[in-house]
Amino acid sequence: MSQARSADWMAFVPLGAVGEGSSARIRGRSGATLVVSRGPCVRASSRRRCGVPLRMQVDGMEVQIERSDELCVMVNGVPGPMATEVARAVLRRKLPLVPFALTGPSVAQHEASIDGSSEVKLVKPDAARSVLKQIKAARPNVVCVDYTHPSSANANASLYAECGVCYVMGTTGGDADAMRREVADKAGMFAVVAPNMAKQIVAFQAAMKIMAEQFPGAFEGYTLTVVESHQSTKADTSGTAKAVVASFKQLGLDFDVDQIEKVRDPEQSISRMRVPADAVSSGHAFHTYHLSSPDGSVHFEFQHNVAGRRVYAEGTVDAVQFLDRQRGSGSASQTVFDMIDVLRSGSMKS
Ligand SMILES: NC(=O)C1=CN([C@@H]2O[C@H](COP(=O)(O)OP(=O)(O)OC[C@H]3O[C@@H](n4cnc5c(N)ncnc54)[C@H](OP(=O)(O)O)[C@@H]3O)[C@@H](O)[C@H]2O)C=CC1
Numbered sequence: 001m002s003q004a005r006s007a008d009w010m011a012f013v014p015l016g017a018v019g020e021g022s023s024a025r026i027r028g029r030s031g032a033t034l035v036v037s038r039g040p041c042v043r044a045s046s047r048r049r050c051g052v053p054l055r056m057q058v059d060g061m062e063v064q065i066e067r068s069d070e071l072c073v074m075v076n077g078v079p080g081p082m083a084t085e086v087a088r089a090v091l092r093r094k095l096p097l098v099p100f101a102l103t104g105p106s107v108a109q110h111e112a113s114i115d116g117s118s119e120v121k122l123v124k125p126d127a128a129r130s131v132l133k134q135i136k137a138a139r140p141n142v143v144c145v146d147y148t149h150p151s152s153a154n155a156n157a158s159l160y161a162e163c164g165v166c167y168v169m170g171t172t173g174g175d176a177d178a179m180r181r182e183v184a185d186k187a188g189m190f191a192v193v194a195p196n197m198a199k200q201i202v203a204f205q206a207a208m209k210i211m212a213e214q215f216p217g218a219f220e221g222y223t224l225t226v227v228e229s230h231q232s233t234k235a236d237t238s239g240t241a242k243a244v245v246a247s248f249k250q251l252g253l254d255f256d257v258d259q260i261e262k263v264r265d266p267e268q269s270i271s272r273m274r275v276p277a278d279a280v281s282s283g284h285a286f287h288t289y290h291l292s293s294p295d296g297s298v299h300f301e302f303q304h305n306v307a308g309r310r311v312y313a314e315g316t317v318d319a320v321q322f323l324d325r326q327r328g329s330g331s332a333s334q335t336v337f338d339m340i341d342v343l344r345s346g347s348m349k350s
């Protein structure tokens with residue numbers, strides 16, 4: 001029985017891990033009981049079940065999912081650092097974490113442990129559709145969180161829409177307009193798409209947007225420089241910087257996102273951007289936006305510097321809970337949101 005793992009909502013047992021004719025009883029975090037037994041399939045029971053359990057085969061395992069209409073969260077991109085951080089935040093908030101995560105094609109491991117307490121089975125892109133459809137069938141109120149790779153953001157968004165799974169898209173570098181159109185066109189779909197989930201940075205983005213809307217052209221003739229430093233593994237130009245640049249353009253600055261300077265060299269991050277050494281590779285986002293008047297006599301500088309990722313993870317879970325309330329509210333006048341909408345709704349906690 002050493003390989004048998006329990007979640008409150010699912011039996012997740014390699015065939016062969018339980019002896020023929022034997023069974024085991026495991027108590028989950030919320031007190032729900034899981035009964036695992038060897039037979040033609042693995043059987044499980046839970047206090048929250050509603051209806052006949054669904055059986056699925058994943059990577060040589062037979063898994064039985066208890067049906068339930070409670071909110072649960074599937075975090076895709078594990079074992080990537082951002083997805084892992086969100087999975088931790090889901091557990092901290094005591095929300096049910098789906099023990100499956102879509103993962104990248106080159107990921108060698110088959111499972112990941114979240115804080116040593118919850119195991120997540122990693123699902124390669126070729127099995128993603130089948131697994132997601134089955135999870136949706138058993139757990140209609142699942143919400144997916146996507147922290148994957150710029151190159152997979154739109155394909156994953158299309159898959160969520162195809163399966164009717166509401167989602168929070170944190171992955172940057174995709175075509176956000178295409179995602180919004182797809183969600184808007186599909187009945188019952190809700191999504192939050194945003195390049196930054198940190199409450200205070202979202203407030204800064206909102207302030208710049210409001211300034212640009214109320215005072216278009218106020219910085220006409222000024223010059224702008226934008227420099228952003230991130231860990232060397234970051235694939236794209238910061239999506240946050242691109243969003244802020246859109247407001248600067250409305251304020252009259254002649255600037256293209258191609259002019260955003262990216263710092264990905266650890267030495268530069270430390271010496272030039274003053275990133276703490278322990279955050280250089282483990283995760284950081286240091287942004288400086290500098291505006292100068294035509295004669296050089298007036299300067300503005302805006303800066304937001306984040307070490308680590310926890311602030312985004314907390315905001316992401318706020319977005320999940322916001323989406324869950326939206327879809328449950330019965331009013332569907334808006335179905336696609338950004339984090340400014342989430343902030344305005346009062347749903348952001350810290
Ligand atoms: N909105 C926000 O607040 C924030 C957004 N981000 C964004 O989140 C994204 C992820 O960041 P980070 O964790 O640092 O990135 P990493 O590139 O370090 O990790 C991404 C993970 O996703 C995996 N992956 C690749 N393709 C797929 C796929 N098709 N399906 C599922 N998983 C896949 C990768 O696997 P493999 O190694 O095989 O490629 C990797 O394990 C980035 O776009 C980043 O900009 C980050 C922080 C905050």
Ligand SMILES: O=C(O)C1=N[C@H](C(=O)O)C[C@H](O)C1
Pocket residue numbers: 172195196230231234237238239240241283284285
């Ligand atoms: O990749 C990251 O790390 C981050 N990505 C987001 C972005 O592209 O703006 C948000 C933050 O900068 C961290």
